[in-house]
Every structure is written in structure tokens, then in C-alpha cells.
Amino acid sequence: MTAAAATRAYPTVWRRPPLIERTWLRWAITGGAVLYLVLSVGSLEINWARLSEGLERGWRFLIAFAQPDFVSRWDDILDGMIESLTMTVTSTAIGIALSIPIGVGAARNLAPLPVYLACRAFIAVSRSFQEVIIAILFVAMVGFGPLAGFLTLTLSTMGFLAKLLAEDIEDIDPGQAEAIRATGGTWLQLVNYGVQPQVMPRLIGLSMYRFDINFRESAVVGIVGAGGIGATLNTALDRYEFDSAAAILVIIIVIVMACEYTSSVVRRHIK
Amino acid sequence: MLLIKGLTKRYKTGDLALHDVDLEVPAGQVMGLIGPSGAGKSTLIRCINRLVEPTAGQISLKGQEVTGLGRAALRQTRRRMGMIFQEFALVERLTVMENVLSGRLGYVGFWRSFTRRFPPADVAKAFATLDRVGLLDHVDKRADALSGGQRQRVGIARALVQDPDMLLVDEPTASLDPKTSRQIMRLICEVCAERQLAAIVNIHDVNLAQMFVQRIVGLRQGRVVFDGAAQGLTPETLTLIYGEEDWSRSIRRDDDDDALATARTLHGEPVRERLAGLT
Amino acid sequence: MPVIRTAEDGFDWRLRTPRAVLLRWVGWFALVALTVSCWQLMTADTIWSFVTDAPTQGADIVDRMMPPRWDYMAKLWWPLWDTINIATLGTLAAVIMGVPVAFLAARNTTPSVTLVRPVALLIIVSSRSINSLIWALLLVSILGPGVLAGIVAIALRSIGFIGKLLYEAIEEIDVTQVEAVTASGAGPTQVMDYAIVPQIMPAFAGITVFRWDINIRESAVVGLVGAGGLGLQLEASLNTLAWPQVSLILLVILATVLLSEWLSAKVRHAII
Known part of the structure; x- marks a missing residue:
């Protein structure tokens, strides 16, 4: 120990400074959180008799998961899967194709202000509702069936990809784009040489990811009548056929895993 | 103090990082470890406190075997070896005080450390050490709010509150500017002299090493190729350590400037005489 | 060439x-x-006459939706409260279950790469593959309709989300900080507390708030299959073709979503 340490008395207590410095605010936030928890948990109406019955059903479901039944509803499952997969492929392909011009239009560094505002407004509207709600509206418009699901997924693909693409384009290295502009290139040449190479890898990655999401969503829109495996699943659960439901879920999980694996391979390949 | 015998490290990839290294570092001595990148300097330091598990050989601290210790005993031994890092390795989102107190983790139980209620003696020691490195005004700042030199001082304080017997110092100045580098090296040498700590300092800058340390060990491809007084470095020995290059300008002459004098007077006796008895 | x-x-x-x-x-x-x-x-199997008819149908629906039935709002306050609870309590439960899973799945904190990690990854991928609404469908069938099924559905879906993003954050931490704390003689739990947790805290807070924001959207629709909240009213209104009520519910959902987005952006900004 140095001489200074021996002569000077140092404090023997130290407290970490609190995250929120103002005491009243700290207490208000803590108190508010506790109050909310008490109120929200208190407002749950739990039917204990129904719940104990549920435990037994849950157990049956777990057992069904161990031995899923692919056979007895195979025709329904196959139809649902074909609808889901075709819906996913078409909506992803067309959604990507439509999202590119909108994404470019929503990038402030490429588009003039009116175009920018229009594209941003479209993105905001298409993203503000859950897919299922949009699916309900489309079913009301074009009738039951996978076409309604296709329209839903296309619309949400456009909103999703266009937003991320626009953000990506706004984040590009301006030096590279400037260099192309400096050579006297037109706007299209600028996009082709200065922007596209920079955003392409991420666009491909995002498209793969969106394929994945679209497949998962295609399983849901069927619940409201927009085609796909969701309808089959809904029926199976309504009839308490847990083994068929488990088979459908297993198929969904396997396909999603396959998609994720493929997209990770592709992404590694294009980097 | 520290005795290393036949230390060998082969990584899983098959690379032989250290080959039959023998070293002895007495109390109070600051030893500079130089060598090209990939020579095994960092591996050597990390083998001593077994952040890297050695393949063969023995390490003993104050007569106690380090190799072969069980988990709990290894924790106890790690307390006695303070480590200082190249990029400071402070936990950036914790306060300066928490970083310094983390040096006492080997001494306190989990709940005390979890609730940040360290024993009063530890807190006083942490304040005293922060005073020693000149950071008493920054106790409650977050580590990422400090400058490079200040962060390295926190790193030194963290190593010192462990009450170590020796310091393991890995490139302490690699991310600092020349002036701060000298201040940090001086601080390390001073505290080692004050507390009679042995120290091994990995360092890239041969010039800076010569300015502050008494003994230099050169490592090349995992082998010790030079071990002697800092003034014993010649263009030939540097060629031996690093390979062919024009070394004439990077060697300090004895009468170069006052830094060497500082280093000498610090330790109270002419460097060369002390070294004579060691090697 | x-x-x-x-x-x-x-x-x-x-x-x-x-x-x-x-x-x-x-x-x-x-x-x-x-x-x-x-x-x-x-x-x-598409009947194209329906599709060509779609614009007229759409115009008709919009026509019937206008104006929203404002006095129906009185019946929406309670479902709105339920919706917020489903999202918040569901997120909370997901955090409690998802954080340990993340630590078991991260290569640098898992107790065993060969045994424990694959199990944790399987939990994450199963939870992620199945949409909240399908979880809700399943849970309504098991637990019976109600808010509880919604909370559990949201929680089960969010485990995978939180687990995945958090374990990626854990794998990306700076190892020298961990090394430094280990070198001071700290035990494994202390290393966790002093070196790993502080590093992932911002990511953790960001992920949680982000997921809460998503969950608000999802909890508004889990009621469609009986799991409580605004979706329940939406389903009832759709079944009776009460379009003015539908439009009001959609407006309420929109307002809630925008509010939660604003709030989560604010909180994330404050944390980082």
C-alpha cells in the first residue's frame, strides 16, 4: 500500500448509482409496474375446473405429438399443403417483383419527394394490420380459397420488403453512388451500377427470409378461410383429433427448418 | 517468485505455440517479453494463469504448483496473478468502481458480488487503488465513458486490488498514443517496485521496452531465443528474434535520455548488477 | 473467363x-x-366471377363500414384491456422462459454443445415455426377459450423469438471482457454476472420491447379463435355482418398498434 493509502481514510461503502436518477420517478415507475401486474393478473378470469380438464387434454396432445397420425387425414393434409406451398411461392415471387420499385421509390436518396411520400404511405398502410385481418377483408372481397391468401401474403410481402429495401438503399455508401454519378451515368445506370451491387446480397437474404415467413403465415390465413393448411388444422383441432393436428405441426416445423437451412446456405454463398 | 519449466503448448489445430520454455522471474522484477506476432507471447501469459491450458511443463508461483490445480484452487491462485490487457478488457457497461471491484471477485461469495455489497475493507482498498492510479474523480462513471489511458488505469487498478504477487501484462500500450504509453508503462513499473511484484510484460515496441524494463526475453516461434538485460539488445539479437531488418535505429543507447535513469533509480540499484545474479 | x-x-x-x-x-x-x-x-378452383366482382364487393364493404358505430366503443374498453394484458403478460412469461433457453443455446454459455444445445435449438425452432394464432388455436382447444389461452399462446410463440435473438447476442459478446473477469479468479456465476450479463443487457432490453410491440398486434387477433381480447369482438361482429362495428374495432386496433410502436421506439431510444 502506498503511503497515501495508509494516511488517508477512504470510504468503506459504495453503492452503484441507480439507473434512474430521480428518486420519485424511480418509485413511480416501480410502483406503476407493480400496480399494473396486480391489476392485470387479478383481471384474469380463470376457470379452474376447465383448466384441470385442460391438463388432461394437454397430456393427450403431448402423447399425440409423440406418435403423429399422418395417415387418416392424409388427403386433407396434402390438399392443404399444396395450397399453402403454391400460395407461398406465388406470393413471394410476385411480392418481391412489386416491392422493388416501391422500395426504390421509398428511398429518399433516389426518389423525388412526391414519389417518396406516396411509396412511404403505401408501406405504412400495408404494414399497419396483421395478415389475418387483411385476409378477412380479402375473403370478403374475392371469396373463400387460396387466392385471398395469395393476395394477403403478396400485400404484406410488399410492405415488408419495400420498407427494408428502402432503408438499405438509404444506408448505402454514398461514395460509390457518387462515383457512378460522376461518370455521367443516367438515373437507371446509377441504380444499376451504384446501388444494386450494394443492396443485392441483403435483398436476396431478405427474400429468402420472407419466403420462410410467408410459409408460416400461409398456415394461418386458412383459419379465416383464405386457403392453405390452416383450415385443415382448424378442423382437426375442432374435432379434438390431436394426432392429426400433431402431424400437421410436425410437417410445418420440418418445412420451416428446411427453409431456414437453405437460406443460411444461400446467404453464406452470396457473401 | 515465478518458475516455469519445460512449458509447451500445442493447440488443437496442431500449431505448436510454445516449445519447452524455461523462465524464472524474481519478485520485483519487470520482465519484457518481445517477439514477432504469433511467436507465442500471449499464449505464454495465458498459460501462466491457465486461461489457456498448457500441454506440458510446470509453472509454479512462490513454490506452489499452478499446473494440475483443481477448479477451486485455480481460482485461489488466479487471485494472486493480476492481469492487464491490450484492449483494456474492461466490462464497458459497468461503472469504474464495479470494474475495479471485479478484481475482488475471487475473494467474495456469489451473493455479495451479485448484490454489489462488497466487504468494507475491499471497498476502501478499491478507493485507495483508484487514488493511486489517479482516478478518484471517475468512480461512478461508466467504463465506456473514459479515454484510453484512463481505461488502462482502471485495468491496472483492477489487477492491483486482487493483492497479487505478480502481474501478467498483455500489450498494455498497443491501443494508446506514445505519451500515454509511457505514462502507463511508468505506472506499471512504479507499482511493481512499490509492492515488489514480479511482472511479465508483453510488448511490441522494443524501444519502449528498453526504456522501462530491466530484463528482456525474446520469443521466436514459441522458443526463448534471447534472455538478458535490456541494454544487451543488439541488431544481431533483434535479427535473431524478429528476422532480417535494419535494426540500427531502433536500439536505445545507454545514455539516450532520462527514461532509463528513471527506470534505474526506481529500483534503487543499477539494473545490470541486479540482473547479473539472476540469469 | x-x-x-x-x-x-x-x-x-x-x-x-x-x-x-x-x-x-x-x-x-x-x-x-x-x-x-x-x-x-x-x-x-377459383371462381373468377367472384374475383372480377371484387372491386364492387370492396366498395360495398367500405360503404357499409362507414360510418363506424362509435357508441360500440363502450363495449370495447374491457377487450382492449385484455388485449394489452395478453401481450404484456405473454411477453413477460416468454422472457422468464426464453432467457434460460437462450443461455443453453449459445455456444459459449451452454453446459454441453452436443447434448443441451440441440435441445434448446429445437425448442427455439419449434416455437418460431408455429404462428401465435396456431398456438392460440391449439391452446383454446386444450385450455378452453379465454384470456389465459391467449397469454400462453403469445408466450409460447415469443420464447423462440427472444431465445433466438438473445442467443445470437450472447455468442457475439467480447470474449476479452470475459477473460479479464475470469483471470481475477471469479467463479462461473460471477463471470456471468460481471462479464456476460452487462454486455447483453442492451440487446435484451431491445429484443423484449420489440417483441412486446409485435405481440400487441398479435394479441389483437388471437381472439378470432377464441383466445380473448379485441379479436373476440371482431369475430362476433363479422359473424353478424355488423360492418360499422368491424370498422370501429379496426380503428381501435390501428390506434393501439401505433401507440405501442411509438412507445416501444421511445423506450428503445431511452435504453440504447
């Missing part, structure tokens, strides 16, 4: 060799063919 020797002993430059050009055309053609055949398979 993009540089091609021409007949006149000069050089010509092409981006790709003829073979590569051909392969790319084949690839694009396959993609288009796949899409077109999927389209035909999908629309085989």
Missing part, C-alpha cells in the same frame, strides 16, 4: 462466359415456370 479472344486477334470483354449466361437464363426460366405452375395449381 470473361475476356474472349475474337477472330481478328483482338480481345472482347463480357461479364460472363456464354455458358454462365445460358445457366442464368435457365435458372430464371425455371423460377418463372415454377411460379406460373404454382399459380395455375392454386387458382384451379
Whole structure:
């Protein structure tokens, strides 16, 4: 120990400074959180008799998961899967194709202000509702069936990809784009040489990811009548056929895993 | 103090990082470890406190075997070896005080450390050490709010509150500017002299090493190729350590400037005489 | 080899060799063919007279939706409260279950890479593959309709989300900080507390708030299958074709979503 340490008395207590410095605010936030928890948990109406019955059903479901039944509803499952997969492929392909011009239009560094505002407004509207709600509206418009699901997924693909693409384009290295502009290139040449190479890898990655999401969503829109495996699943659960439901879920999980694996391979390949 | 015998490290990839290294570092001595990148300097330091598990050989601290210790005993031994890092390795989102107190983790139980209620003696020691490195005004700042030199001082304080017997110092100045580098090296040498700590300092800058340390060990491809007084470095020995290059300008002459004098007077006796008895 | 020797002993430059050009055309053609055949398979049973009728139908629905039935709001306050609770309590439960899973799944904190990690990853991928609404469907069938099924559904879906993003954050931490704390003689739990937790705290807070924001959207629709909240009213209104009520519910959902987005952006900004 140095001489200074021996002569000077140092404090023997130290407290970490609190995250929120103002005491009243700290207490208000803590108190508010506790109050909310008490109120929200208190407002749950739990039917204990129904719940104990549920435990037994849950157990049956777990057992069904161990031995899923692919056979007895195979025709329904196959139809649902074909609808889901075709819906996913078409909506992803067309959604990507439509999202590119909108994404470019929503990038402030490429588009003039009116175009920018229009594209941003479209993105905001298409993203503000859950897919299922949009699916309900489309079913009301074009009738039951996978076409309604296709329209839903296309619309949400456009909103999703266009937003991320626009953000990506706004984040590009301006030096590279400037260099192309400096050579006297037109706007299209600028996009082709200065922007596209920079955003392409991420666009491909995002498209793969969106394929994945679209497949998962295609399983849901069927619940409201927009085609796909969701309808089959809904029926199976309504009839308490847990083994068929488990088979459908297993198929969904396997396909999603396959998609994720493929997209990770592709992404590694294009980097 | 520290005795290393036949230390060998082969990584899983098959690379032989250290080959039959023998070293002895007495109390109070600051030893500079130089060598090209990939020579095994960092591996050597990390083998001593077994952040890297050695393949063969023995390490003993104050007569106690380090190799072969069980988990709990290894924790106890790690307390006695303070480590200082190249990029400071402070936990950036914790306060300066928490970083310094983390040096006492080997001494306190989990709940005390979890609730940040360290024993009063530890807190006083942490304040005293922060005073020693000149950071008493920054106790409650977050580590990422400090400058490079200040962060390295926190790193030194963290190593010192462990009450170590020796310091393991890995490139302490690699991310600092020349002036701060000298201040940090001086601080390390001073505290080692004050507390009679042995120290091994990995360092890239041969010039800076010569300015502050008494003994230099050169490592090349995992082998010790030079071990002697800092003034014993010649263009030939540097060629031996690093390979062919024009070394004439990077060697300090004895009468170069006052830094060497500082280093000498610090330790109270002419460097060369002390070294004579060691090697 | 993009540089091609021409007949006149000069050089010509092409981006790709003829073979590569051909392969790319084949690839694009396959993609288009796949899409077109999927389209035909999908629309085989479509009744096109309904589709051509769609704009009129849409206009008709909008017409019937206007104006929203404002006095219906009195019946929406309670479902709104339920919706917020489903999202918040569901997120909370997901955090409690998802954080340990993340630590078990991260390569640098898992107790065993060969045994424990694959199990944790399987939990994450199963939870992620199945949409909240399907979880809700399942849980309504098991637990019976009600808010509880919604909370559990949201929680089960969020485990995978939180687990995945958090374990990626854990794998990306700075190892030298961990090394430094280990070198001071700290035990494994202390290393966790002093070196790992502080590093992932911002990511953790960001992920949680982000997921809460998503969960608000999802909890508004889990009621469609009986799991409580605004979706329940939406389902009831749709079944009775009470379009003015539907439009009001959609407005309430929209307002809630915008508010939660604003709030989560604020909180994330404050944390980081």
C-alpha cells in the first residue's frame, strides 16, 4: 500500500448509482409496474375446473405429438399443403417483383419527394394490420380459397420488403453512388451500377427470409378461410383429433427448418 | 517468485505455440517479453494463469504448483496473478468502481458480488487503488465513458486490488498514443517496485521496452531465443528474434535520455548488477 | 473467363462466359415456370366471377363500414384491456422462459454443445415455426377459450423469438471482457454476472420491447379463435355482418398498434 493509502481514510461503502436518477420517478415507475401486474393478473378470469380438464387434454396432445397420425387425414393434409406451398411461392415471387420499385421509390436518396411520400404511405398502410385481418377483408372481397391468401401474403410481402429495401438503399455508401454519378451515368445506370451491387446480397437474404415467413403465415390465413393448411388444422383441432393436428405441426416445423437451412446456405454463398 | 519449466503448448489445430520454455522471474522484477506476432507471447501469459491450458511443463508461483490445480484452487491462485490487457478488457457497461471491484471477485461469495455489497475493507482498498492510479474523480462513471489511458488505469487498478504477487501484462500500450504509453508503462513499473511484484510484460515496441524494463526475453516461434538485460539488445539479437531488418535505429543507447535513469533509480540499484545474479 | 479472344486477334470483354449466361437464363426460366405452375395449381378452383366482382364487393364493404358505430366503443374498453394484458403478460412469461433457453443455446454459455444445445435449438425452432394464432388455436382447444389461452399462446410463440435473438447476442459478446473477469479468479456465476450479463443487457432490453410491440398486434387477433381480447369482438361482429362495428374495432386496433410502436421506439431510444 502506498503511503497515501495508509494516511488517508477512504470510504468503506459504495453503492452503484441507480439507473434512474430521480428518486420519485424511480418509485413511480416501480410502483406503476407493480400496480399494473396486480391489476392485470387479478383481471384474469380463470376457470379452474376447465383448466384441470385442460391438463388432461394437454397430456393427450403431448402423447399425440409423440406418435403423429399422418395417415387418416392424409388427403386433407396434402390438399392443404399444396395450397399453402403454391400460395407461398406465388406470393413471394410476385411480392418481391412489386416491392422493388416501391422500395426504390421509398428511398429518399433516389426518389423525388412526391414519389417518396406516396411509396412511404403505401408501406405504412400495408404494414399497419396483421395478415389475418387483411385476409378477412380479402375473403370478403374475392371469396373463400387460396387466392385471398395469395393476395394477403403478396400485400404484406410488399410492405415488408419495400420498407427494408428502402432503408438499405438509404444506408448505402454514398461514395460509390457518387462515383457512378460522376461518370455521367443516367438515373437507371446509377441504380444499376451504384446501388444494386450494394443492396443485392441483403435483398436476396431478405427474400429468402420472407419466403420462410410467408410459409408460416400461409398456415394461418386458412383459419379465416383464405386457403392453405390452416383450415385443415382448424378442423382437426375442432374435432379434438390431436394426432392429426400433431402431424400437421410436425410437417410445418420440418418445412420451416428446411427453409431456414437453405437460406443460411444461400446467404453464406452470396457473401 | 515465478518458475516455469519445460512449458509447451500445442493447440488443437496442431500449431505448436510454445516449445519447452524455461523462465524464472524474481519478485520485483519487470520482465519484457518481445517477439514477432504469433511467436507465442500471449499464449505464454495465458498459460501462466491457465486461461489457456498448457500441454506440458510446470509453472509454479512462490513454490506452489499452478499446473494440475483443481477448479477451486485455480481460482485461489488466479487471485494472486493480476492481469492487464491490450484492449483494456474492461466490462464497458459497468461503472469504474464495479470494474475495479471485479478484481475482488475471487475473494467474495456469489451473493455479495451479485448484490454489489462488497466487504468494507475491499471497498476502501478499491478507493485507495483508484487514488493511486489517479482516478478518484471517475468512480461512478461508466467504463465506456473514459479515454484510453484512463481505461488502462482502471485495468491496472483492477489487477492491483486482487493483492497479487505478480502481474501478467498483455500489450498494455498497443491501443494508446506514445505519451500515454509511457505514462502507463511508468505506472506499471512504479507499482511493481512499490509492492515488489514480479511482472511479465508483453510488448511490441522494443524501444519502449528498453526504456522501462530491466530484463528482456525474446520469443521466436514459441522458443526463448534471447534472455538478458535490456541494454544487451543488439541488431544481431533483434535479427535473431524478429528476422532480417535494419535494426540500427531502433536500439536505445545507454545514455539516450532520462527514461532509463528513471527506470534505474526506481529500483534503487543499477539494473545490470541486479540482473547479473539472476540469469 | 470473361475476356474472349475474337477472330481478328483482338480481345472482347463480357461479364460472363456464354455458358454462365445460358445457366442464368435457365435458372430464371425455371423460377418463372415454377411460379406460373404454382399459380395455375392454386387458382384451379377459383371462381373468377367472384374475383372480377371484387372491386364492387370492396366498395360495398367500405360503404357499409362507414360510418363506424362509435357508441360500440363502450363495449370495447374491457377487450382492449385484455388485449394489452395478453401481450404484456405473454411477453413477460416468454422472457422468464426464453432467457434460460437462450443461455443453453449459445455456444459459449451452454453446459454441453452436443447434448443441451440441440435441445434448446429445437425448442427455439419449434416455437418460431408455429404462428401465435396456431398456438392460440391449439391452446383454446386444450385450455378452453379465454384470456389465459391467449397469454400462453403469445408466450409460447415469443420464447423462440427472444431465445433466438438473445442467443445470437450472447455468442457475439467480447470474449476479452470475459477473460479479464475470469483471470481475477471469479467463479462461473460471477463471470456471468460481471462479464456476460452487462454486455447483453442492451440487446435484451431491445429484443423484449420489440417483441412486446409485435405481440400487441398479435394479441389483437388471437381472439378470432377464441383466445380473448379485441379479436373476440371482431369475430362476433363479422359473424353478424355488423360492418360499422368491424370498422370501429379496426380503428381501435390501428390506434393501439401505433401507440405501442411509438412507445416501444421511445423506450428503445431511452435504453440504447
